[in-house]
Amino acid sequence: MRGKFPKLLVKSMKRRNHNKCTDESNIDQENSWKNGDFLRKRIDFPIPSENSLSAGAIIGIVIAVLFTVLLVLSIFWWKGCLRPKDTLEQDLKGLGQHTGIFTLRQIRAATNNFDPANKIGEGGFGPVYKGRLSDGTIIAVKQLSSKSKQGNREFVNEIGMISALQHPHLVKLYGCCIEGNQLLLIYEYMxxxxxxxxxxxxxxxxxxxxxxxxxxxxxxxxxxxxxxxxxxxxxxxxxxxxxxxxxxxxxxxxxxxxxxxxxxxxxxxxxxxxxxxxxxxxxxxxxxxxxxxxxxxxxxxxxxxxxxxxxxxxxxxxxxxxxxxxxxxxxxxxxxxxxxxxxxxxxxxxxxxxxxxxxxxxxxxxx
The missing domain is CATH 1.10.510.10 (Transferase(Phosphotransferase) domain 1)
Structure with a gap:
């Protein structure tokens, strides 16, 4: 395709470069437009290399990474590493209608701050202490040991189970206490x-x-x-x-x-x-x-x-x-x-x- 470019288009190109009218590049550009050589110039676009990834492959990689991260987080959640710290406390509060909730201050006062002289035995959870509440009630406090094989979930299970059992030949559970790292069960004293x-x-x-x-x-x-x-x-x-x-x-x-x-x-x-x-x-x-x-x-x-x-x-x-x-x-x-x-x-x-x-x-x- 040959011929002269329309004069209006050439003038338009001149106006776009009016700030650099003395530049030789603009003169060459004008000549190329006049002669129609501009259309014959090769326009080079970057050719994708063999190592570059397609959009579909990139999307697949992103999905795989997200799935792996979610899987790892799910495992940590299942093991309890990422659960809210107050989950156990909330579970215990849900047992309040069947079981009394005691404060750590009450239990410390009752056992004289877990005085070794008040220790009366060793149970499945850990040491058991004798105590006296402010109203004069004698209690036995079972303290969950940090080295105990029983975990928090078993602790909650024991509370829920015992609180539902009432019989003359079963030790009565008065309540429980959970504050900080203290997990305690309060029984009647025998x-x-x-x-x-x-x-x-x-x-x-x-x-x-x-x-x-x-x-x-x-x-x-x-x-x-x-x-x-x-x-x-x-x-x-x-x-x-x-x-x-x-x-x-x-x-x-x-x-x-x-x-x-x-x-x-x-x-x-x-x-x-x-x-x-x-x-x-x-x-x-x-x-x-x-x-x-x-x-x-x-x-x-x-x-x-x-x-x-x-x-x-x-x-x-x-x-x-x-x-x-x-x-x-x-x-x-x-x-x-x-x-x-x-x-x-x-x-x-x-x-x-x-x-x-x-x-x-x-x-x-x-x-």
Whole structure:
């Protein structure tokens, strides 16, 4: 295509460059327009290299990166690393209608700032302290240990479960406290401590019923527990009633998983109550299931649960049978001697081999 460019278009180009009319480049440009050579000039555009990415590839990479980031954040959230710090506190406030909420100041005042002199035992969560509230109520405070195997979720589960259970043969939960790194459960106080101490300990206790008074050289009077057959029978019946409630009568079917003499507490009237539901297992779906986490005490666990994780309420019945042997025989389930293996009560029963021999042994022991 040849010919002269319209004069109007040429004049327009001159006006656009009126500030540089003396520039040689403008003169060349004018000549090129006049001769029509401008259209024949090669216009060079950058040619995409082989290594450059298409728009679709870039979008795909961005989506993949975003998906990976969201996946990582989801994992951290699931593990609790990114959850709000007040989530546990909000959960506990939701339990307030069933459970009392105590302040840390109240508990510190009640236990004299967790004075070691007020420590009365060690539970599944950590140390247990005796305390007195401002209204005079005696309490037992279970303090969650930072080294405890039980986590915050289990702590909330225990509170929710215990608060829903009310029975004469279960230790009553008054409430809880959560402030900062303090996670506390507040129970009713059991004056005569645990059945294990009553049966096996050589210590003297300040008991108020069925006791013998002993006067010592220091002028103080101490009391030692006397567990006659009537009292032992009452304790056995109490444990059975408590387990029946957990297994059959409560709204939820609950397997305790750690029935033993140290988890059976005695009040001032020697009434028995089951404690420590930190190892309890809710079994809402089936009558039986395989437990992925074995919890309990060796020597008290049923063989099918200990070896295969097969958990039913019969596991508690087995443990209850071991406790019955302890109550009847007056012997601790576990006896460890220097340079010897542990010797359990079931081994002792197997050694005597028949019921008559066991009755003969009991007559020698108690008659």
């Amino acid at each position: 004056e005569n401590n645990s059945l294990a101490r009553a049966l096996f300990s050589q210590e003297k206790y300040q008991l108020k019923l069925n006791n013998d008074i002993h006067h010592y050289n220091d002028g103080t009077a101490h009391y030692s527990l006397k567990l006659d057959w009537t009292t032992r029978h009452k304790i056995c019946i109490g444990i059975a009633k408590g387990l029946a409630y957990l297994h059959e009568e409560s709204r939820l079917k609950i397997v305790h998983r750690d029935i033993k003499a140290t988890n059976v507490l005695l009040d001032k009237n020697l009434n028995q109550k089951i404690s420590d539901f930190g190892l309890a297992k809710l079994d809402e779906e089936d009558n039986t299931h395989i437990s992925t986490r074995i919890a309990g005490t060796y020597g008290y666990m049923a063989p099918e649960y200990d070896m295969r994780g097969y958990l039913t309420d019969k596991a508690d019945v087995y443990s209850f049978g071991v406790v019955l042997l302890e109550i009847v025989s007056g012997r601790s389930n576990t006896s460890v001697k220097p340079k010897e293996d542990s010797f359990y009560l079931l081994d002792w029963v197997t050694y005597y081999n028949n019921f008559t021999s066991i009755i003969w042994y009991l007559k020698i022991t108690y008659v």
